[in-house]
Ligand code: FES
């Protein structure tokens with residue numbers, strides 16, 4: 022049994038210790054926010070927050086989360102309502118297929134926690150490890166800056 | 173608002189109880205003479221039955237069923253806008269079902285920027301006819317002439333206080349009436365949704381983490397499948413020891429069928445672990461006869477080929493050219509490279525029904541191919557489209573569906589989800605074909621084109637399932653293998669390898685020859701814009717060279733030969749927004765422009781690019797991009813802008829960085845690493861300004877692929893402007909730029 026807090030709730034899962042956190046979140050705990058993109062820490066689509074820090078869940082053993090707080094895209098909402106950052110992504114229509122977007126929002130969330138008023142260059146640098154194949158980059162940057170400006 | 177749209181199929185089916193229109197009641201249309209003479213709009217021609225498209229629900233909703241699917245491009249939202257407008261209902265009442273072979277009209281493949289011209293036009297006509305029928309019914313009930321009725325959000329009003337709703341008018345079981353083609357859609361001025369940036373219906377769900385993608389569907393009792401791919405394309409399995417893997421944790425079954433190897437396990441991570449272990453325990457006969465990424469262009473020019481002259485117009489040639497310019501362009505294999513590896517879920521039910529959830533672009537033809545692969549009655553195989561990661565053409569979506577099916581029949585009653593690993597996605601998808609394009613142009617004394625010749629060499633651009641098991645990867649490895657059918661090139665008007673190979677410019681003489689090679693060293697299929705990317709790159713780079721040789725401005729030079737007014741507008745708009753006239757060159761900087769009308773009859777797009785070249789390290793920095801586009805009547809401006817921005821970024825990425833690496837035995841590009849298969853990143857993406865030219869009343873043209881060719885050419889032209897060196901081999905890697913600058 023591995024126990025941690027997931028999006029504000031205590032959870033315990035009976036998963037193999039060495040299973041990477043991504044698969045435990047996606048399949049055992051049935052959250053959608055962390056997605057498999059590469060499994061090699063190269064694309065960012067599996068990004069979640071571990072005690073507030075953006076990590077690649079595809080290369081993080083589940084036992085590393087023991088006793089810590091894991092936040093996924095779902096965890097940013099309040100009573101199902103989108104957070105300011107999520108709303109900014111909706112307002113900017115900052116997606117095409119949206120597969121990369123969950124990881125990008127988590128990375129951007131961590132950025133805004135560190136640096137509430139980033140520049141365009143700060144946002145791009147923070148998201149340098151997140152790949153998007155549909156080409157929504159500029160919309161994403163606009164959405165993050167919008168959320169920062171509305172803060 | 174968008175929140176209220178219902179896209180979830182299960183909800184839709186649960187809502188059930190559809191009432192559809194009954195036509196026992198008199199209606200002029202049903203007695204109208206058969207519409208033999210009238211061609212119906214888009215896909216309505218193939219599925220003229222109105223009830224196949226639209227249902228009016230007792231619960232005051234309208235359900236629209238379409239065969240095209242959402243690929244992350246906003247197509248479903250755009251079609252919904254058209255339907256709501258034409259039917260005069262609020263968008264909130266509309267429910268969409270797309271891509272379920274058991275429920276929707278067969279609209280073939282969702283590809284080729286065809287969703288707007290074929291699906292949106294069909295829906296527009298179908299909705300207009302349904303509205304007209306409802307008005308006739310209302311006229312009878314309200315005892316008022318049709319012309320006196322008004323409609324608002326499904327409520328029809330006659331004189332005084334009289335009114336009746338769509339939901340009251342509908343009493344029968346079925347809408348079994350064919351479209352006539354005689355009802356005219358609304359006047360452009362009366363549209364409420366068309367032409368506005370209605371937010372995408374699925375975006376709130378994307379942003380808040382609702383289960384949307386196939387990769388996160390988890391039906392009860394689901395198990396996980398994985399496959400072991402051979403080390404090379406044609407490898408044969410010599411022997412395999414499955415005993416160790418069968419004892420690994422969570423492994424439920426090891427499946428072997430000829431050279432096909434699969435795993436079924438309790439957990440996804442266990443399935444992957446078991447498949448990597450199994451790969452180590454397998455021995456294969458491998459081949460080593462590939463030309464490799466350096467040898468591919470010579471190979472293309474010498475392979476067995478079929479030559480076809482697709483245009484030869486010499487009527488306008490009067491003088492012998494003063495000069496001849498010749499150039500050869502090379503495009504390597506490039507990937508679709510979806511961010512999420514392809515996936516599917518298949519379940520074989522007790523009644524023998526095999527249901528497959530898939531992000532395939534061709535649910536109907538894939539279902540048929542899978543049925544034939546498994547020897548099942550096609551009526552027993554159902555495909556349902558569930559969104560996946562963006563695909564940009566024919567990727568591994570259909571193969572994942574086939575692999576899930578191959579495993580599901582080994583474990584009846586259990587839903588089996590298969591998701592490929594990153595290396596599998598990179599190495600086994602069908603790439604965009606490598607191509608060679610050669611131009612040879614004769615000009616007069618002032619540098620104007622007299623004779624234009626283009627030749628291209630290419631392997632196929634279409635190997636979609638098309639009902640043929642041999643087009644499914646794993647079917648070729650089974651104990652009773654299926655042969656892959658020999659692919660054909662596409663003919664006019666769309667073309668495939670030679671898409672956009674005919675220049676749109678008005679030259680006195682033009683000849684184009686396609687050398688089509690059906691042999692495929694690497695697996696290939698439809699990749700965003702097919703041959704248009706390389707052909708437009710070659711044509712527009714050549715135009716730039718010609719302008720330069722003539723001492724002319726590249727925009728002005730193109731306008732000499734571009735006759736179509738809308739095309740001229742697009743080119744001028746891009747130049748103007750870019751500030752082409754005022755632009756002055758800074759050290760290391762360059763600008764370039766490219767133009768094409770996709771397929772020579774669809775969207776018109778011009779792209780202007782400014783870049784900076786670092787002569788020390790050969791790196792190209794993208795400074796800014798301006799694109800202008802005319803996609804006919806605009807349904808959703810922001811949707812078009814999003815497609816153009818995305819297309820520009822993807823094409824910049826292809827042109828700057830992307831090339832599938834392979835040697836004698838197989839593909840080496842297996843992930844996103846810089847030496848493997850890198851793509852453009854956040855820091856490299858430039859600002860992009862999109863100018864949209866709306867043409868109310870003109871046909872919907874579709875936008876998804878329009879920017880690929882013009883962007884590549886604009887980038888090459890900008891590098892030429894910055895360095896004075898012409899780069900004709902894609903991608904423009906720092907190594908090649910440095911070598912070019914030294915030469
Ligand atoms: S899936 Fe984890 S970084 Fe790509």
Ligand code: FES
Nearest residue numbers: 119121153154155
């Ligand atoms: S929106 Fe499709 S990969 Fe980013």
